[in-house]
Amino acid sequence: MKYVNQPKTEKGQETLDKIILEAERLFSEKGYYKTSIKDITKAAEVGIGTFYIYFEDKHSLYQAILSEYGHFIRKTIAESVRTAETRLEAERMGIETFIRLVRKRPSMYNVIWQALYVDKKLFVDYYTKFSENYIKQILIAQEKGEIIADYDPEALSYMLMGITNFIGLRYAIFDDQTDLDPILDEVMDMLVNGIYTHNERME
Amino acid sequence: MKYVNQPKTEKGQETLDKIILEAERLFSEKGYYKTSIKDITKAAEVGIGTFYIYFEDKHSLYQAILSEYGHFIRKTIAESVRTAETRLEAERMGIETFIRLVRKRPSMYNVIWQALYVDKKLFVDYYTKFSENYIKQILIAQEKGEIIADYDPEALSYMLMGITNFIGLRYAIFDDQTDLDPILDEVMDMLVNGIYTHNERME
Incomplete structure (x- = not known):
């Protein structure tokens, strides 16, 4: 995380973690603009001065949180799909991992x-980085003949992120009790067979 | 719109439209919490008292805007797909209409x-209403044998909304210059053929 001065001690790391945790909660509950640095330090039970050891301002703390989300999600998904033998298997594992992460940390x-609206560039960068990562995997799968080669990998990456994010919205944010297996089965069926009955195959 | 006292004169309607337009701009630029009623009336060049003729408070104005978005989007899509002869045709027209709407009004x-985070229930209601509308169309298409009957219509509705929203994110919010036709072709190819080359057909 380049937006944060990394602590040098374990105690420092604990303090930093607490600041980030409380900021995440407050940004999620009250919103970025309505949360002050004072609200955050008060909730984290540290002095204002401590905040400035790690962050230049509220915006850099927000950037640090978004950057951490991105790394955390990509790393967790990459680890979860390591044993997958096909792109299809990896896709399912990746989507499942993402939804389970959101169930644990819905404030994301x-x-x-x-x-x-806080910082559109940051938002664009966030999803562009995810897309770039996805594109790499799609290109490999197209090279291997697993994903249809005609597809533009970027457009496809946004479709897949859209499916994952809205399935996550419904089955992690709106309600987190539904059994995920039948939902994941349906997502994969859709990615394998499309949604229509009488269709003409592309190849 | 039940969150607003409808004006009785043309002049009143113009005033109300102006208040909504400026509120939409300010909520989008500064965010809901950082925008005050005073900011809105100042931008709309009306007195604070005028605001309270139409709305009880800032929250009901926000609800009115969201409700108007929902009606406006659903109505525009319904009109655009009226001439479609198949669900596949309707799907493409609907997605195209949505993306063109967002290009015109990205602040949505x-x-x-x-x-x-302003009002989670409002957010859930917003997408639940869209989903319910989608489910009706999916059920009709399943009845007609156009969409694979095994699919759970609700999960499918969120997948389709996800695709549309993230394709909109990329090709209306991040960049609105890309030619939409090849993108829509790819979305429809994906919905017809899935994304994998060697797949087992479901039926």
Whole structure:
């Protein structure tokens, strides 16, 4: 995280983690603009001076949180799909991992989507980085003949992110009790068979 | 719109439209919480008292805007797909109409997605209503044998909304210059053929 001065001690790391945790909660509950640095330090039970050891201002703390989300989600998904033998298997594992992450940490959606008006560039960068990562995987799968080669990888990456994010919205944010297996089965069926009955195959 | 006292004169309607237009702009640029009623009336060049003729408070104005978005988008899409002869045709027309709407009025995304923390229930209601509308169309298409009957219409509605919203994000919010036709072709190819080359057909 380039937006944060990394602590040098374990105690420092604990303090930083607490600041980030409380900021995440407050940004999610009250929104970025309505949350002051004072609100954050008060909730984290540290002095204002401590805040400035790690962050230049509220905006850099927000950037740090978004950057951490991005790394955390990509890393967790990459680890979860390591054993996948096909792109199809990897896709399912990746989507499942993402939805389970959101179930554990639903505030991520609130905090990320706020970027759209807090700092549009940050929001664009956030999804562009995800897309770039996805494009790499799609290109490999197209090279291997697993994904249809005609598809533009970028457009496809946004379709896949859209499916994952809205399935996450419904089955992690709106309601997190539904059994995920039948939902994931349906997502994969759709990615394998499309949605229509009488269709002409492309190849 | 039940959150607004409808004006009785043309002049009143103009005033109300101006208040809504400026509120939409301010909510999108500064966010809901950082925008005061005074900011809105000042931008709309009306007195504070005029605001209270139409709205009880800032929250009911926000609800009115979201409700208007929902009606406006659903109505415009319904009109655009009226001539479609198949569900596949309707799907393409609907997605295209949505993306062109967002290109004209990109602030809609900012304003809608803020609801996630301004008023989560409002956000859930917003997408639930869209989903219910989609489900009706999916059920008709399943009845007619156009969409694969095994699919759960609700999960499918969120996948389709996800695709549309993220394709809109990329090709209306991030960049609105890309030619839409090849993108829509790819979305429809994906919905017809899936994304994988060697797949087992479901039926």
